[in-house]
Amino acid sequence: MSQSFAMEKSDAGQISHVAKRLTADEASRILEQNSRLVPERKAAQFEKDAKKHWDLFYKRNETRFFKDRHWTTREFEELLGLGVDDGVLLEVGCGVGNLFYPLLEDGLKIRRIYACDLSPRAVDFVKSHKLFDPEKIVAFEADVTEVDCFSAIDLPVNVATLIFVLSAIHPEKFKMVAKHLYAVMNTGGTVLFRDYGLYDMAQLRFKPGHKISENFYVRQDGTRSYYFSIEEVGDIFVSAGFQELSCCYVQRRTINVKENVNVPRIFVQAKFKRP
Template sequence: MAESMGSSECNIGHVAKQLTQEEIEKMQAQNSRLVSEFQANELEKNTKKHWDLFYKRNDTRFFKDRHWTTREFHELLGLGAGNDRVVLLEVGCGVGNFLFPLIEDGLKFKIIFACDLSPKAVELTKKHLLYDPENMKIFQTDITTENCFHQVDCPVNITTLIFVLSAIHPKNFRKVVENLYNILDIGGIVLFRDYGLYDMAQLRFKPGHKISENLYMRQDGTRAYYFSEEEVSNLFESVGFKTLTCNYVQRRTINLKEKIDVPRIFVQGKFGKF
């Protein structure tokens, strides 16, 4: 399914939408049967395994290339247009759906680092025709751990964290953001996008999938967390970042073949280290 980028940003208080009575009842029903503590612990223990199975099953077919990122984050154009001094780090690279469209658009960087939890995702990214080992270092790591970026051997100017943090348990959010702060050079920025509170996907979860507040288990064993803009801003500021922008954005997921046209809610932000 492709994201339509024609809608405008929506920023209404601390939530992007007010729930209808039917939606309130759906979310109340989610609480009737929660994921057991044992199962939740197993999900945490086997996070890498579930993502590896995801990429082994879907190969490079699941996610669409993200050609929208330069429209949403103009910093990518400014920093990557003929500037051979800029170092980029993509956190949670998957199979390169963010990285390689940048290369196709002609953006150039001094060096590009990219990482993912899944060894299979890293393997698939390195098989891409545009992969260049001379100026790309792609590696497997767990960004919730100490010294997770030890393979990044120079200061980073721009880091992306796009639809990554939502797959991680909330207890590890702060550690991830601390790791990003430590790897960034002074004046560097993090470009963030992830699922927003009351997104359509959150409302569609049935009983038996909710782990804890705003955290859910998908059928394939991966997880999804839904953020408020205030929560994201507070998280980054708690480790020393300055919030440059942080807003809800409303988009639509459209698949004409399957006659799907549904509203989506994301949180998008830019955070600087000064």
């Protein structure tokens, strides 16, 4: 799909890029979301219970919810460059291994894979996979907002992935996560990022009562989601010391013929390097 971009004023009056221009109906929907926000006390409880909600998510869905991400090597050629003796990959928010297990199935040779997730149940699913090799794969539970979150990592990381992960974290902690990641990256190491973009279809569908703060929402199951502008993503990583290689909106379509679903999606895709 061709990408059409617009410029829009934020509440602070600054001009920023957006991936789409809202229709009158969509703009009305965004305003309607503001009519009933999640109460502060309840929002604080969602923050406190983040681990519990993600663990319940994997209890309900097990390994069935997310499809294996065979598209990653098309979008991020850096993953193919890991196929050498000293390649070290870190997947932040690994879930049940939908990113790195397809790489192994395709025959990619990697020295070490570090895979972490907030949900202990998700980590258990990683360890129960038929391709799990404790000599090669270090799977561990981690809250990546905490200082010692990456204590299990004992090799410098060549490539780290943050694929639909940062959006589940409180916006006040985004830069903290980037700093923790910077600390374990090898010189010249690359961070590969993809997450939900501003005015993505999923953001527009939220009803009043689900908005926590600007562009930050809670789903019915208690998990949360943030919707990024490209300026925000660049600032998060550059402020931690990374060099921005690329950062842009990508537009795709979610298609499910069985359920008659064919909707446009907006994501932010970026690459950052530790100098």
